[in-house]
Amino acid sequence: MTLSVAHSTEVAAPLRGLSPLWVGIGVYALFLLAGNRLLIDPDTLWQITVGQWIIDHRAVPETDVFSFTMRGQPWISTQWLAQVLFAKSYALFGWSGPVVLSSAAIAATFALFAKFVSRHLSESTTLVFVAAALALTVPHLLARPHVLAMPVMVAWVAGLIAAADRRAAPSFWLLPLMALWANLHGGFVFGLVLVGPIALDAIVSAGVPARKTLMLRWAAFGIAALIASWCTPYGWNALLASRKILELGSALPLIMEWKPADFGSLGALEICLLLGVGLSLWRGIKLPPTRILLLLGLVHMALSQGRAGEILALLGPLVLAAPLARQIGGNEAATTAPRARGVVFAGLAVLLAAGTFAFASVHRFEPHPHSAPVAAVVALKKLNVARVFNDYDFGGYLIANGVAPFIDGRTELYGEKFFVDHNAASGLMEPENLFRLLEQYQIDATLMRTQSAATKLLDHIDGWQKVYADDIATIHLRRAGAVHIAEPAVDPTAK
Template sequence: MGTRRNHSYLKLIFLLFIFLLGFSLSLHKISNWDIWWHLRAGEYIWEKGLIPREDIFSFTAEGRKWIDHTWLFQAVSWKIYSVAGLAGLIISKALLVGTTFVLLMLVCLRRGSHKTAALLATGFALFILRPRLFIRPHIFTLLFLALHLLILESSTKRRIWLALLPLLMVIWVNVHGGFVAGFIVLFCHLAGFTSHLGFLKFKGEAWSREELQSFYILVAATLATIAATLLNPYTYEILAFPFRLIGQKTYMENIFEWMPLWRLKGFYLFWIFLFLTLTAVFFSWRNLQPSDILQLLVFVILAFLAQRHIELFVIIATPILARHITLDLKKALSDKTLLWGVEMRPLGHLINLAAILLLVFAGIWVIFPRRSAFGLGVRSRLYPEKAADFIKQARITGRMYNEYEWGGYLIWRFFPQRKVFMDGRTVVYGEDLYQDWTKISEGRKHWQETLDKYGVNFLIINYQKDRPASFWEEERWVPIYWDDYTLVAIRDAPENRSLIEKYDARLTSPTIFPRNLSRDNVQTIITKLEEKTIQDPECAVAHILLGRILRRQGNLEAAIREYYRAIEIESRTGGPYYVTGAAYYFLAAAHYLQGYTQAAIEDCLSAIKFMPTNCDTYNRLGTLYQNLGETEKAQKMFEQAALCYFRRGLIQLGLGETEEAKKWLEQAAVLAPENEAIRAKLREMDAD
């Protein structure tokens, strides 16, 4: 009796711990793009008393059909926000995540997993999924998928649990398109049960009455669950929605979360998880259930086709991993071994404590370096907040062109007064509009004509993105505002003349700043930049630009102070990493001119840490090593710079910018004259 009570206490402790771990790791500031348009859509639903059926947020897709499959998530999110603000949304999401992983651990335990194995497997799953735990509708898919698994597992003892599946699906289908995962799980269980009955028939054994009843009830539950999906505002149309993106090449190649896994680097925890799962299954394969085989196969294929489906595979595979680790350990140690059989004695206590401490230290390791991102509120310097304030304050009118990822935030700030060019609702826009957006974003041939086609009057863009030089040389667009990453430019037209005269920022705009440095009005530029630092004390780029002018004038000490000021601002505010990298890059030049070569090398290494793809930094570092006579290090840096220039050249070539591409390739050839790939590409361009 006492042992059973101890087991129950330990189970409760583990479940409470996994809840608190999930809650803590998901309690971070808002940093995803889509939550903003979800909130605005939720407000629209509550105020109008209807669910939108056509696009209301953009001028490019206005009136196009919109199947708002996440309308219930939006309505609930808006109500939480209206009562408790953004903090309420973050806390609600953290509670949801904690509950999801408690349910997942319960599935592991229901399947006979050892408590410690269940804890470690569930904790590992949590760390894999942590980067995806945003306030987005897919959070409900993770919750409902775990609940789906728990209901199916519980139904093996009490079939009445299956009656909950259709009720669950009514909510799921109105919250997120991931409801299809529930179908897949059901079909896998049904197929597994069918194969079990077929195997009995093959062996010549009769089906028991209880087995037949279980089969018929599972079939009925599956059909009822399918029918439940029709209880949504769009009825049968919702069934096709999750598949509309599949096969659309433009999205698969350009939108990160839809890219196939084999095209992407990283995801090391996922690969380790997959390896552990397959290894655990291998050593106890005789105990592998048919439904588990099907689920692993289907969901690993989905994960490989699009990395956003990794989360589905992890939820599905966690109970399988925990169960087979348990079976493998039982086989290796036997039930009589003290290490396995006695949980509440001293050695068992140590094992359980070690498992908890392992997850605690892993949590600290995750949170501490990213502590500025955790907490309540909005992650700073991620959205174009100041630029949106400026657009409102300056009363800029007309159609805007915006960054794809900023569309949701701009809907939040401007709807219904201003509508966006594009946002994250890719299915609404279609491939044609997305390709037009990409043409403009990358400065491809005829990008200006595309803006004319849509009647765009002003741009709000991230000028730190890699674009061809010709993009910034276009004089039909006048910069009127900029900060550390955002630029607002307005069409040079008579109706905008008063705004241009008042806010003209061409002299100080970071996009054409090098061109301005050769002019005679340097003092005017300095004055304007000093005014900028007063108006926006947290604009690090203004200090970097000031430093560049002061260095050009020979005032190295003052220039260095400006660079350090920029670095201090970025470290305090958690600004864009590339701004910090740029500050270190120019700081290296100033230190070198002062004769501090070693300090310049340290600055370059810091710049590479923040901007690992900046070609010029490797080139500069190679020159510094060369000056010190460290030939081997210099050669390594020059080769790295050449490879970087080569890649940039290929990118520009892909954009149709032949002259720009040739410039980068020639720089690469100077640094690596023996590189045959670079020389071959240059010969190919000369031949054309």
């Protein structure tokens, strides 16, 4: 009996301590199977087009070359490397390429997340955090550059937090992560900002004699990180470009992912926050003041803009892990022997590659038709018009099909006033804006959602002829002498 138990323990040992790997595999399979979910954002289309432009021209854009309203205006792409990766994967494998690339990045994010959290907490507690993080991040997990930067973000912040937990300065080996992040996505600025508060946590927690030396070491690391962020084709201009996002002001709440949290109905963010508060009250969990400030800052960001929910989900547990482990118990799980780990990794890699190829060969990935007015753009091209007033969500599809849009997802290029004016015009919050923009930009045709207010109004306006309509998009062509096709409904008996 003793021999049997010992033998089974030896067999099971190689599989222990591999929960991050299982998390990564599970998340990868989940998003690969739901691959079209990653392609529902119209921005994916122009991201790939920009990436292909960079490949074709062997240069990064310095000015806008895609729209007709902002052509020639200064514009840089702080996401150039991610765009190239998406474009290359699309060129090689069609839509399967961006789906597999994004799924792999998401899987790596959650595997790293589980790895860093499980260093302090038990596997069961880690899986609870993984489930919460998945629920909070799902709305923003799309085939877009920020997804490729997410594993870098987790690794960077985990490295900073680990240094603070040790009352030490971070390793300079982290700096290549910042350089990579700066070329993948503009969110690297947040990674730089976090150096300050995490350094404060490390310095305050250290003994008084060591604080001065530690402060100097963190300062040196912060300066080195800043310099590493300049390792892009744009130099420090990539850092300065973040100002354009911050200057969007009243335009930001009009964009779905930038809207503040809405607690009108029960959602994942509210559930996670309530459970967190309940657990703290039940177990009497205490955090150092600096960690409280860090956590409250992440919560504030998540409440003020929807897209920051993923930051709270992935970074909050990293902030909590070490102090939480000291109060509720840490991780005592055994780790896998390096040789056995290598065998398991190699075997699973082969299986994943084979499974991915098999699934991609029988399943067709494609963007959601809601943001892809395929038939309408075919009809639009036949009209040979140059200046098209388009719905915001159609901009990416127009760019991908060689049609210069009025506006697209590069909101920082168009600026606050332009975006707000367009939104007020297309939604008829200010109807005069619609007619002003049509005249100011000498619009030849409009391509708007069939159910939009602007589309319905143009049905009642002379000089605009409806030449195409389907369930997704409608085209109105400016034509002298055209008579409106619909009369407004008037009830003479109404009071």
